Amino acid sequence: MRVFVLNCLSIFNAFGHIDDVQELRKAKPTIIPHRFVRDVSERPTTDMILSFSLVSSIPIVDFSRLDGSNKGACKNEMLQQLARACEEWGFFQVINHGIALNVLESIEKVAKGFFMLPLEKKQRYPMVPGTVQGYGQAFVFSEDQKLDWCNMFALGITPHYIRNPKLWPKEPLEFSETVEIYSRSVRKLCENLLKYIAMTLDLKSTTFEEMFGEAVQAIRMNYYPPCSRPDLVLGMSPHSDGSALTVLQQGKGSSVGLQILKDNKWVRVQPVPNALVINIGDTLEVLTNGKYKSVQHRAVTHEELDRLSIVTFYAPSYEIELGPLAILVDENNPCKYRRYNHGEYNKHYVTNKLQGKKTLEFAKIL
Ligand SMILES: O=C(O)CCC(=O)C(=O)O
């Protein structure tokens, strides 16, 4: 795919003219180009009102009660809570997760710092075709596809934490180091969460670790500038994540933009200070034969506030073959997914537009 800079506001590639939403917001704050205007059925207004009563219902998991650092806590009870969160919601917020506050603050600072660079500097790291690495709009595959009101910057972190100088920004100065420190902490959190998740399924705690090989980790920073018509656009299209687990940090002072689909209604995820949002990705849904769900979610924009989210995807090595675990398949729970190679699933995921849970049809036994 050929990508070249058209002018200071946008890029033009095989899929037409793509405005950079930050530049657009600066230059023409009230203009919403038609490619961003959603069809009526996709617009965020009406169903958002329905969701208000459910605002506080997303489960909160206290990690210190799981990892033994809180002596008085009953671990079994906490594991049951975790199981319920994975089964009924596919989403929860984890508190006392052990990642130092300054690590959370630093990643936010460098992410924001990156997005605030002049466009020509960010465009030195353009989205690499066929991947979701670099700066720009990902998941765009046709000229008539609606665009998200979002700028993204994404990087593969593993294997081996090698900082590819062509992909890792040199500005802001502390960017690379901060991303690496953050990613190592998040990796530990994912490893521990997967241990507890295995335990909730009566599996040996190291089941996923042993199965995953050298787990793949990627980070995506999403920046949603304010939008004069949040009722017409979406920050991010509805999708489920392809990962095993996703860890999402919502920027301090950001608009409340993340929504998850629960019983066919969009529910807002109200940020809890210093908590991290965890969600089950497609890979765990397959491994658990659908017991734990990778739930659809989306982001909406705000008229005055911007939004920053820092998202880590944790997944098995691309080499491995996976399918539902035998322990989760029986007469009452027939096998719902075929076996496949995770690398192939990843390729399928990044070469299709975000479209609810459609990507998982790749693996579904229909
Ligand atoms: O910004 C958000 O809250 C949603 C981000 C998200 O779902 C993603 O990057 O996969």
Ligand SMILES: [Fe+2]
């Ligand atoms: Fe997501």
